[in-house]
Amino acid sequence: MSHFYEKKAYRYPLYSLIVLTFILVAIIFYFQWILGIAGFLLLGFVLYYVMRSQRELQEEVEEYISTLSYRVRKVGEEALMEMPIGIMLINDDYTIEWANSFLASCFGMETLVGQSLYDIADQLVSLMKQDVDEEMVDIRDRKFKVIVRREERLLYFFDITEQVEIEKQYEAERIVLGIIFLDNYDEVTQGMDDQAKSQMNSHVTSILNKWAHDYGLFLKRTSSDRFIAVLNEQILQQLEKSKFSILDEVREQTMKNNIQLTLSIGIGAGASSLPELGALAQSSLDLALGRGGDQVAIKQANGKVKFYGGKTNPMEKRTRVRARVISHALKELIVESDKVLIMGHKYPDMDALGAAIGILKVAQLNQKEGFIVIDTTRIDAGAHRLIEEIKKHPELWARFIKPEQGLELVTDDTLLIVVDTHRPSLVVEEKLLFRTDHIVVIDHHRRGEEFIDDPILVYMEPYASSTSELVTELLEYQPKRTRLTMLEATALLAGIVVDTKSFTLRTGSRTFDAASYLRAQGADTVLVQKLLKENITNYVKRAKMIENASIDARGIAIAKGDPNEMYDQVLIAQAADTLLSLSGVVASFVISKRIDHKIGISARSLGDINVQVIMESLGGGGHLTNAAVQLSDVTIEEAEQRLRTAIDEYLEGGKK
Numbered sequence: 001m002s003h004f005y006e007k008k009a010y011r012y013p014l015y016s017l018i019v020l021t022f023i024l025v026a027i028i029f030y031f032q033w034i035l036g037i038a039g040f041l042l043l044g045f046v047l048y049y050v051m052r053s054q055r056e057l058q059e060e061v062e063e064y065i066s067t068l069s070y071r072v073r074k075v076g077e078e079a080l081m082e083m084p085i086g087i088m089l090i091n092d093d094y095t096i097e098w099a100n101s102f103l104a105s106c107f108g109m110e111t112l113v114g115q116s117l118y119d120i121a122d123q124l125v126s127l128m129k130q131d132v133d134e135e136m137v138d139i140r141d142r143k144f145k146v147i148v149r150r151e152e153r154l155l156y157f158f159d160i161t162e163q164v165e166i167e168k169q170y171e172a173e174r175i176v177l178g179i180i181f182l183d184n185y186d187e188v189t190q191g192m193d194d195q196a197k198s199q200m201n202s203h204v205t206s207i208l209n210k211w212a213h214d215y216g217l218f219l220k221r222t223s224s225d226r227f228i229a230v231l232n233e234q235i236l237q238q239l240e241k242s243k244f245s246i247l248d249e250v251r252e253q254t255m256k257n258n259i260q261l262t263l264s265i266g267i268g269a270g271a272s273s274l275p276e277l278g279a280l281a282q283s284s285l286d287l288a289l290g291r292g293g294d295q296v297a298i299k300q301a302n303g304k305v306k307f308y309g310g311k312t313n314p315m316e317k318r319t320r321v322r323a324r325v326i327s328h329a330l331k332e333l334i335v336e337s338d339k340v341l342i343m344g345h346k347y348p349d350m351d352a353l354g355a356a357i358g359i360l361k362v363a364q365l366n367q368k369e370g371f372i373v374i375d376t377t378r379i380d381a382g383a384h385r386l387i388e389e390i391k392k393h394p395e396l397w398a399r400f401i402k403p404e405q406g407l408e409l410v411t412d413d414t415l416l417i418v419v420d421t422h423r424p425s426l427v428v429e430e431k432l433l434f435r436t437d438h439i440v441v442i443d444h445h446r447r448g449e450e451f452i453d454d455p456i457l458v459y460m461e462p463y464a465s466s467t468s469e470l471v472t473e474l475l476e477y478q479p480k481r482t483r484l485t486m487l488e489a490t491a492l493l494a495g496i497v498v499d500t501k502s503f504t505l506r507t508g509s510r511t512f513d514a515a516s517y518l519r520a521q522g523a524d525t526v527l528v529q530k531l532l533k534e535n536i537t538n539y540v541k542r543a544k545m546i547e548n549a550s551i552d553a554r555g556i557a558i559a560k561g562d563p564n565e566m567y568d569q570v571l572i573a574q575a576a577d578t579l580l581s582l583s584g585v586v587a588s589f590v591i592s593k594r595i596d597h598k599i600g601i602s603a604r605s606l607g608d609i610n611v612q613v614i615m616e617s618l619g620g621g622g623h624l625t626n627a628a629v630q631l632s633d634v635t636i637e638e639a640e641q642r643l644r645t646a647i648d649e650y651l652e653g654g655k656k
Helices: 002-031 033-082 101-106 122-129 161-172 185-189 194-215 233-241 246-255 274-290 320-336 350-365 381-390 403-409 430-434 467-476 486-500 509-520 525-532 536-547 569-580 611-617 636-652
Strands: 085-090 096-099 134-139 142-149 154-159 175-182 218-223 226-232 263-269 295-300 305-309 340-343 370-373 415-419 439-443 457-460 556-560 587-594 599-605 626-631
Touching: 002 033, 085 101, 101 154, 122 134, 122 142, 142 161, 161 233, 175 233, 175 274, 185 194, 194 218, 194 226, 194 233, 194 246, 226 233, 233 263, 246 263, 263 274, 274 295, 274 305, 320 350, 320 415, 320 457, 320 467, 340 350, 340 403, 350 370, 350 381, 350 415, 350 467, 350 486, 370 403, 381 486, 381 525, 381 569, 403 430, 415 430, 439 467, 467 486, 467 509, 486 509, 486 525, 536 556, 536 569, 556 569, 556 636, 569 587, 569 599, 587 636, 599 611, 599 636, 611 626, 611 636
Parallel strands: 263 295, 340 370, 340 415, 415 439, 439 457, 556 587
Antiparallel strands: 085 096, 085 154, 134 142, 142 154, 175 226, 175 263, 218 226, 295 305, 587 599, 599 626
């Protein structure tokens, strides 16, 4: 081809030369006709040669173009028919008008012409009807990316099976980090001699090493109560299928030696960077410990968290040293603030109200102005009776303000203390959380996925009976400028009594210590009983609810309220407590329409069934033996169906 262009480039200068030569010969002929004739003969020969060369060049070009066209057409035909890209033309009735041989071989047929898409791959029909330009489909165990050109009724098929397999392999081999923590190692080994401690360490290590060997993960002990695990996504999936049976194994094996040692595991996954994986693993471990330990928390890079375990009651592991440290830290924060705002959860109960009054006393002991943010139109019956009692004491009642007043008072230097909840969606006024950066959280519930952003101090103890108990301990280490008043001490004691069901559930030695301290401060037990009294109307409502309860062979009791009637949350909880006291019942659930028009479910158990996990699957939370959830836009019957499904999944899933 380059030869052709070279000749073409010289053609026009050659013609110019011939014309000049012809003029020169004509002049010579004019003066010397013999030489002129010779010149004309020579010029004729040159013209003949040029014409012949031009014809040969044209023939050569035409032959080259013809050959190239043939080759291009042949390559195009071969590409269309032989390349590993499927091409299909269909008509308006989804009948195949033409398809190349590669695509036919993918379907295991000699030809696809005349076949209907409904017969060979109905997912392609759905694809043509959708408003998408490309989609991945499965054809005979192979995966294809299908690109659609609807105007031409044309489909392109690209085999991406190997690409998908490589992606799966990459995902399966992504690194996952885990931190394993022996929850109560210090408590268990306290007082042990060196030989007994060494035997226990060897026993636990051998259990974990066997587990690591069976699943193919790397395990390294980094301290007396901590291990680091390195695994991948594929191993993690296998561990999830087993519901992390290592938790049960360690607990059961150590109990044979009269030692109840439990594990908490924090796992970070889904991140490409090792530092990020480490941070996720530590955050997951904090979540697992914040929920009471003896469980696994898995946190993905996208923020999604999954929990396994948590089957046992949290063991009491708080120390007075920690309470004293938290109390002193709280004192410093209060002193540095301009004022203190305190709020609990929506529809506050006796525990939230008692804890708020206790924190108000802490602020006053540190000579700072404090206010309790509360919506008195949204409180339960017991808290309402306490509010009526508080109104008899103007100096205390003046400290109670409405949410809108709190928004007016808050400044950048205000300390906001949230009690008896850690979920932003449940506080009395969520806007307050964004008006100050100084937030303290004091709660006794197991930590959930939803949590207040960046609090400067967190005191969460799921081993405590109530938030009132935690606040009482904090009060013991505050300046002794004044004593608690009778009403303040009674409010705190009432919070403890309500959450422990009169010291029968979740009651530890520290609970009685706190109650003893409050009694010494002048708490009135008779007034507590008066605050907890209920009227006969509520009693009858509860009795009717229990009358309609059903108890299955597993000991699961479910009661429903009248769909046309609204019930106070406390009444629903009391009905669940009463059901649990019946013979043969191991777990109780009460479903009713609440005053806020949501469907509330209160759950109680004796400890064999983790009602917290069941309620969390429905969007709620709580404790192992005491939990609840509120559902929107559902009927009581729909709520019951969802509850029964969650219970079945929990029991069939090995009580994860």
